[in-house]
Amino acid sequence: MDSLDFTVVLPRLPLFIQGAFMTVQLTFFAIVFGTMIGLVVALAKIIKFPIVNFIAGIYTWVFRGIPLLVQLVLIYYGLPSLGIEFTAYQAAAIGLSLCGGAYIAEIIRAGIQSIDKGQMEAAHSLGMSWSQAMFKIIIPQAYRRLIPPMGNEFITLLKDTSLVSVISMVELLRTATIHASSSFKPFEMYITAALIYLLLTTFFTVAFGRLESKLAISE
Amino acid sequence: MIIIDNISKSFGTLEVLKGVSLYVKPGEVVVVIGPSGSGKSTLLRCINYLEKINSGQIKVDGQLIGRKEVNGRLVDAPNKEIYKIRSGIGMVFQRFNLFPHMTVLQNIMEAPISVKKVSKQEAAELAVQLLEKVGLEEKANAYPAHLSGGQQQRVAIARALAMKPKIMLFDEPTSSLDPELVGEVLAVMKDLAKEGMTMVVVTHEMSFAKEVADRVIFMDEGKIVEEGPPSQIFTNPSHPRTREFLVKIL
Numbered sequence: 001m002d003s004l005d006f007t008v009v010l011p012r013l014p015l016f017i018q019g020a021f022m023t024v025q026l027t028f029f030a031i032v033f034g035t036m037i038g039l040v041v042a043l044a045k046i047i048k049f050p051i052v053n054f055i056a057g058i059y060t061w062v063f064r065g066i067p068l069l070v071q072l073v074l075i076y077y078g079l080p081s082l083g084i085e086f087t088a089y090q091a092a093a094i095g096l097s098l099c100g101g102a103y104i105a106e107i108i109r110a111g112i113q114s115i116d117k118g119q120m121e122a123a124h125s126l127g128m129s130w131s132q133a134m135f136k137i138i139i140p141q142a143y144r145r146l147i148p149p150m151g152n153e154f155i156t157l158l159k160d161t162s163l164v165s166v167i168s169m170v171e172l173l174r175t176a177t178i179h180a181s182s183s184f185k186p187f188e189m190y191i192t193a194a195l196i197y198l199l200l201t202t203f204f205t206v207a208f209g210r211l212e213s214k215l216a217i218s219e
Numbered sequence: 220m221i222i223i224d225n226i227s228k229s230f231g232t233l234e235v236l237k238g239v240s241l242y243v244k245p246g247e248v249v250v251v252i253g254p255s256g257s258g259k260s261t262l263l264r265c266i267n268y269l270e271k272i273n274s275g276q277i278k279v280d281g282q283l284i285g286r287k288e289v290n291g292r293l294v295d296a297p298n299k300e301i302y303k304i305r306s307g308i309g310m311v312f313q314r315f316n317l318f319p320h321m322t323v324l325q326n327i328m329e330a331p332i333s334v335k336k337v338s339k340q341e342a343a344e345l346a347v348q349l350l351e352k353v354g355l356e357e358k359a360n361a362y363p364a365h366l367s368g369g370q371q372q373r374v375a376i377a378r379a380l381a382m383k384p385k386i387m388l389f390d391e392p393t394s395s396l397d398p399e400l401v402g403e404v405l406a407v408m409k410d411l412a413k414e415g416m417t418m419v420v421v422t423h424e425m426s427f428a429k430e431v432a433d434r435v436i437f438m439d440e441g442k443i444v445e446e447g448p449p450s451q452i453f454t455n456p457s458h459p460r461t462r463e464f465l466v467k468i469l
Binding site: 116118121122123124125126127128129130132136137140141144 | 267269298302303307308309314316317318320329330334335375378379382
């Protein structure tokens with residue numbers, strides 16, 4: 001057994017930070033676009049319009065049912081065969097958003113449907129349309145209930161960004177892999193990446209914990 | 220004001236309304252009584268199209284509910300028209316259904332602002348007036364969760380009145396209240412009746428029916444069994460089923 005030597009990490013730390021920055025960037029895209037996709041798909045599942053329900057159902061079925069890793073290689077390595085080419089960065093952002101969107105859609109749908117039916121009826125009885133009731137009455141209430149599962153999903157998305165290392169994106173995990181082989185110190189490099197991941201997910205845990213307790217007070 | 224003509228309504232294979240006809244005059248207070256499952260709440264909910272009827276027709280203020288005549292044929296009315304009709308019919312629910320994420324004032328202001336597009340200031344002034352009317356002006360900035368059931372229901376009445384409806388529907392408005400809170404809600408309803416509001420009230424409060432109703436409707440098994448002025452229904456019901464029900468409830 002070699003003795004551990006963490007001094008080899010220090011000179012590489014800026015590169016790790018660069019990798020972590022890429023991880024954060026991809027997480028940010030996945031959250032923003034995933035949430036937008038999720039909201040649209042969730043509404044598409046709830047609205048009384050069978051064809052729209054069906055399409056939304058297909059969407060979550062496909063993107064939740066195929067492993068993200070497979071989706072990523074399919075987008076990056078597979079689609080060029082059909083003449084559709086993306087850079088690794090684009091492929092990573094698209095893959096993460098589409099998959100995250102499918103999960104977020106289910107979270108939002110469940111949140112909306114957990115609101116008492118009487119709320120929609122009360123809004124309707126006042127003459128409000130379906131969309132007015134949805135955006136002014138139902139979603140603002142569902143929003144509070146969405147905080148815990150969304151926090152969970154954001155953490156999952158952050159961790160899932162490590163999968164894009166297989167399509168040659170140099171994010172946190174890939175940075176560690178590169179330096180593990182160049183320095184012959186795999187443990188030190190991977191444990192550094194692991195700790196940075198832990199630090200990043202802790203940020204979400206704390207932020208969502210605070211948000212939750214803040215909203216609990218105003219209720 | 221309200222013309223209900225031979226309507227039927229089924230939930231799956233369960234027929235809840237079996238050919239109900241009813242005419243409510245402007246300013247009239249009609250109280251609907253009957254055992255649970257008799258279809259009285261469903262009847263109320265059909266009037267503002269929260270439930271879609273299977274046959275027959277309902278007209279409110281001369282306008283067909285949920286249907287529209289196009290080239291001599293009746294078709295489903297577009298949602299827009301349904302929303303418009305509903306905005307002129309106030310409804311008060313058994314379980315209040317206030318919006319829990321809004322203050323009392325916001326609850327009352329929301330529909331006038333988003334449906335009628337009145338200014339915020341105008342809506343706020345109206346809301347304050349209505350809160351005074353139901354005796355809750357000091358609760359304007361409270362959230363529904365901090366009010367008693369009776370107070371919540373009075374806010375719900377104010378919220379419905381904010382749309383300046385021509386008709387008010389009450390669906391067992393006091394049934395989920397503690398007994399000592401029933402009076403304050405009934406008092407608000409009596410005031411409304413005195414002001415000449417057209418009201419259809421589903422309730423088990425027989426004292427309210429006796430005192431305020433112009434007409435009492437007794438429903439059982441999806442049909443109107445008997446109707447008449449409260450003096451007649453309560454003292455001299457003609458139908459044995461009405462008598463049976465009143466014996467149980469009084």
